[in-house]
Amino acid sequence: MSRYTRWSAFREAGFWVAAIPILLPLYFVVATALKPASEGGGSYFKPPLHPTFENVSQAWSQAGSGTVSFAGALFNSAFTTAVVVALLIALAAPAGYVLARRGSKLSGAAFGMFALGLILPVQLGIIPLYAFMVEAELAGTREGLILVYLGMLMPLAIFLYTGFFRSLPPAYEEAARVDGASPTRIFVTIVFPLVRPITGVVAILCGLIVWNDFFVSLVFVGGTDKETLPVAVYSFVGRFSAQWPLIFASALIAMLPVLVFYGFMQRTVMRGFSNTLRG
Amino acid sequence: MAAVGTTAAGRPGRAWRRVRPVRRVPWLFAVPAVAVCFGLFILPALFGAGYAFTNWDGLTSPKWLGFANFSEFFGNSESAEVLLHTLEIGVAYVVGVNLVGLGLAVGLESTLKSRGILRVVFFLPAVISPLVVAFIWKFMLDANGAINEALAAIGLGSLEKPWLGEPTLALASVVAVMIWQFAGYHMLIYSAGLQSVQRELREAAAVDGAGPWRRFRDITLPLLRPAMTISIALSTITSFMVFDQVIALTGGGPAGATETLGTYVYKQAFVNGRYGYSASVALLLVIGVCCVAIVQFRLLRNRDAEAG
Numbered sequence: 001m002s003r004y005t006r007w008s009a010f011r012e013a014g015f016w017v018a019a020i021p022i023l024l025p026l027y028f029v030v031a032t033a034l035k036p037a038s039e040g041g042g043s044y045f046k047p048p049l050h051p052t053f054e055n056v057s058q059a060w061s062q063a064g065s066g067t068v069s070f071a072g073a074l075f076n077s078a079f080t081t082a083v084v085v086a087l088l089i090a091l092a093a094p095a096g097y098v099l100a101r102r103g104s105k106l107s108g109a110a111f112g113m114f115a116l117g118l119i120l121p122v123q124l125g126i127i128p129l130y131a132f133m134v135e136a137e138l139a140g141t142r143e144g145l146i147l148v149y150l151g152m153l154m155p156l157a158i159f160l161y162t163g164f165f166r167s168l169p170p171a172y173e174e175a176a177r178v179d180g181a182s183p184t185r186i187f188v189t190i191v192f193p194l195v196r197p198i199t200g201v202v203a204i205l206c207g208l209i210v211w212n213d214f215f216v217s218l219v220f221v222g223g224t225d226k227e228t229l230p231v232a233v234y235s236f237v238g239r240f241s242a243q244w245p246l247i248f249a250s251a252l253i254a255m256l257p258v259l260v261f262y263g264f265m266q267r268t269v270m271r272g273f274s275n276t277l278r279g
Numbered sequence: 280m281a282a283v284g285t286t287a288a289g290r291p292g293r294a295w296r297r298v299r300p301v302r303r304v305p306w307l308f309a310v311p312a313v314a315v316c317f318g319l320f321i322l323p324a325l326f327g328a329g330y331a332f333t334n335w336d337g338l339t340s341p342k343w344l345g346f347a348n349f350s351e352f353f354g355n356s357e358s359a360e361v362l363l364h365t366l367e368i369g370v371a372y373v374v375g376v377n378l379v380g381l382g383l384a385v386g387l388e389s390t391l392k393s394r395g396i397l398r399v400v401f402f403l404p405a406v407i408s409p410l411v412v413a414f415i416w417k418f419m420l421d422a423n424g425a426i427n428e429a430l431a432a433i434g435l436g437s438l439e440k441p442w443l444g445e446p447t448l449a450l451a452s453v454v455a456v457m458i459w460q461f462a463g464y465h466m467l468i469y470s471a472g473l474q475s476v477q478r479e480l481r482e483a484a485a486v487d488g489a490g491p492w493r494r495f496r497d498i499t500l501p502l503l504r505p506a507m508t509i510s511i512a513l514s515t516i517t518s519f520m521v522f523d524q525v526i527a528l529t530g531g532g533p534a535g536a537t538e539t540l541g542t543y544v545y546k547q548a549f550v551n552g553r554y555g556y557s558a559s560v561a562l563l564l565v566i567g568v569c570c571v572a573i574v575q576f577r578l579l580r581n582r583d584a585e586a587g
Contacts, residue, residue, distance in 0.1 A: 004390050012391045019400045021459070025415045026403075028425055032418075043432075044425045095312035101304045110313060117320055119572045121520050123544050124561040125323030127554045128330065131337065132323065151319025154312055183305050212408035214523045219549065230410040234527070237414055244418055251411045262406050266399045269406065273464065274471045 033248040059249035068225040070253050073232035080142060080228060081210045084149045085203050088157045092202065093192060096161025111162065117155030126219055133220065140224040148216055153206045164198035201272040211258060229254040331559035336552050348559035364450060365539045369518040371454045376514050379458060380465025388473050402463035409460060413527030416456045417443065446536030449529050453537055456524055461517065465510050472506025512575035516568050540564050
């Protein structure tokens with residue numbers, strides 16, 4: 001069973017064949033985006049003979065929906081993702097700590113609310129939330145978008161933190177407590193550094209969700225200069241339909257940061273995703 | 280805690296005041312997170328559930344309609360189509376993505392030398408934006424796209440199809456793209472489950488003369504049940520809420536053939552301005568998702584009871 005036989009080699013080859021449909025579409029993106037206009041019209045499978053960045057730079061300076069450039073959308077995505085992740089960690093970590101350490105009925109009720117939030121789709125609340133954002137003059141702003149993501153991802157972040165804190169023995173905190181340290185100090189200097197692994201998981205998962213999200217961004221900042229990358233790609237495709245070299249250049253801009261990140265951190269990312277399944 | 284109690288008893292007053300305030304984690308720590316989650320997520324959802332019973336259009340003040348929105352949804356043929364497409368996508372996606380995910384997990388579990396890198400490759404589509412993935416596939420599936428070109432090149436020109444231009448094919452294409460993107464994620468779920476199926480157990484069965492299929496059916500599969508429960512529940516929820524892929528691949532077309540609950544809710548609200556009606560459909564969606572989640576929790580609890 002654990003020997004490497006001819007059958008294993010055969011299966012290994014089979015899986016690499018199965019991997020072709022996974023890698024081929026990504027090849028098309030890169031090949032088409034880097035193909036100069038002079039080589040257009042030929043087979044899609046042919047690699048670019050003289051790769052060029054002219055499509056990429058054209059897409060880069062083109063406005064997505066007439067209001068934001070790809071450079072701008074890239075900044076919007078990066079800024080929104082970074083702020084959401086930072087605030088999520090700052091708010092969810094202490095909350096998860098309380099829920100895990102206080103076994104009272106009230107914390108049970110709070111945990112129930114977050115569990116409900118885990119399965120509640122955004123669609124139901126999105127219209128009242130949009131109306132509220134319009135009222136508060138936050139619709140179409142980065143601040144508004146960040147607030148929506150915060151509310152939406154808080155249940156997941158708290159769920160992950162609470163599960164992790166529950167498995168963390170309270171011995172260190174109790175020692176510090178006997179020494180007279182304040183709860184805030186205990187949390188900041190002792191507890192928070194101990195849960196770094198789960199902070200990484202929260203950052204990766206929630207960061208990817210925000211970076212890749214289309215629906216919420218479309219509703220709250222669509223058509224403004226605060227659009228994130230997926231919405232910019234969407235309106236870009238609307239304007240340049242079937243101009244695949246340009247569209248794929250924009251897809252490349254949107255994917256590349258995630259792919260580079262995944263390339264360096266594959267194990268961590270995959271572990272993060274399996275982590276959500278426990279608890 | 281016991282030690283603190285003795286100190287307090289030994290030196291009442293000052294020591295008590297010094298120790299007492301730090302005895303527990305203060306509730307204050309949870310207040311900002313609870314406020315954000317409640318105010319920006321739960322409360323709007325509750326309002327949404329309320330608007331489901333009104334004719335709110337976002338401009339004039341809403342009028343109470345009772346269950347009229349719901350009877351409209353179940354009474355007209357357009358929304359019946361939408362519901363049917365969502366269920367068709369759901370069944371095809373849940374079966375497909377779980378079979379592929381399970382196959383990848385089981386196949387990559389044992390002795391293969393490059394299984395680490397293969398897992399990385401198969402999971403890769405899951406980290407890309409679903410919208411971008413859908414546009415890549417729109418190019419592949421185009422009538423003049425890469426798939427038809429490849430079919431013609433290998434002499435199978437007769438199989439060339441307008442993949443996104445014909446109702447049944449378009450629906451199948453949406454499902455195929457979803458499976459392409461998320462099979463690797465479900466592979467991860469099953470791989471995690473397989474790790475808990477002890478290798479010794481299967482090796483012992485092999486020594487006892489059980490063939491590969493019997494080992495899979497009688498040992499691996501029953502022990503994979505928890506992973507399967509989670510995987511099926513997650514894929515069901517994903518398919519109920521599908522939006523990005525449909526909007527990007529077909530926009531709901533051709534002729535409404537791929538309209539789903541997710542796109543219907545969006546269009547009713549943001550294209551037709553029928554917020555109340557849209558909210559009632561969203562509420563039905565939530566009820567569907569909750570039913571799936573409840574069944575999942577019940578099955579998991581049964582598993583825990585068995586294990587305990």
